[in-house]
Amino acid sequence: MEEIPLAPSRRRFFLTGALGGAGALLAVLAGWPVWRFLSPRAGADAAENIAFPRNQVAVGQAHFFNFRGRSAVLLHRTPGEFVAFSAICTHLGCIVQWLPEKGEFLCPCHGGRFSAEGRVVAGPPPQPLDRLPVVIDADQVRIG
């Protein structure tokens, strides 16, 4: 049976494909550990709850804390009434400040203002502050 010689272009195509395939496989094998090494650990702090004594935050005052890796704020709005928000401004991610004399939150980056209920009062923020669940448990205020 007569052998039909392969055209150089087909040989080259095969070689390129084989080398490309092997290279891609090696890249995935090397890249996956690096990707996992660099990735934040998903869910590591998802179940974290946090609690404060009720008397830690005076009426009309706010307490900033770290909640599941993000900044949050607990506000003692009226006697015995606590609310908690994400302290991250919904405009560009700066951390809001509590102005007790005005009873509202101010974002120092672009002047966004939020009410004590977390609603947008003025400025560029497109959405209210994210609200966090609060449970009063005896003399503890539990968030999350």
Added chain:
Amino acid sequence: MNMGKRIVDWLDLRLGMRDILEQNLTHYLLPRNINIWYTLGAVLLTLFALQFATGILLLIYYQPNPETAFASVQRIMNDIPYGWLIRSLHAVGANIIVLALLLHMLSVLFMGSYKRPRELTWVSGFIVFNLALALCLTGYLLPWSQLSFWATTVATDTAGAVPVIGDALVRLLRGGPMVGEATLGRFFALHVMGLPLALGLVLAMHLFCVRRAGISQPPFGPTPPPQPPAAFQHQEHPGGIPFFPHYVCKDLAVIAFFLVLLLVGVFFTPGLFIPPTALIPADPFSTPPGIKPEWYFLWAYQTLKIFPSEFLGLAIQGAAMTGLALLPFLDAGPERRPARRPMFVAAFFLGLALFVGISVWGHFS
């Protein structure tokens, strides 16, 4: 028209890329009798790149503080996904680099490739070798384990044998009378910034010398290597084999061999490079028994033990290293063929046997 060709066309129009690629790849001809030992340079470049990449990754989680360094390394090994792999590649890779550096230097010595006009290539390569050893030494302390703490204590203490300035030198190395926080700070700075920067610069000089002088012809076979020219001349190899694709394939094969060696070390013999004393946090009040340096420092360790005077041992080490560094100027004859250099070849094998013998002695002593 495929994308690759379009990119090369675009670059060619602006930078003359095709000319650069041809000059350095397809039209860059190597001697026809080139052998496998010439691939060690490419192997070392690959291994150094791997050390650089894994080193940057380790920096993300490592904390250079005596209080937290050990715990941060344990976290990398046990908690961070694939942290054990990155750290093991870095630790075992350092050993493989020293092995490849030794083989590279031995092959250059045996083939007499350090001779005129390649003296600067040898000297810059010798500096790279020493910088790599300094990187190994400084990196060894960073895990802040019993092994690293006491190995560094012993290593830095040997500098005290230098007459007159010995004590000051030890204090300078340690940043104080004992190994401590100051030592970790300066070793860390040297390991991640000072030494890699110096190594990069000297390596660039080394590669420039290699490329500028041209690849030396192996001193084997019927055609003797040409006599060194009186004036500067890039050594051409008309009728030789192209660097790409021919020699690149051989480079890749040997690189793959060394990577397999590295992975065998990482997956099958991790205890060889991370022994039990490396798993105990440093305790400055308790010296563990039998602390010894890494295998590539055993010759120096044992030399210091052999001689009754520490200074004499240190002086002999210094003389040996200086002699090696200046070898192209001491052995200036043009003859490179080993068969015609019996004295040199005898000294080569005796020196190698001495190095291995003293190291083995140091291991079992």
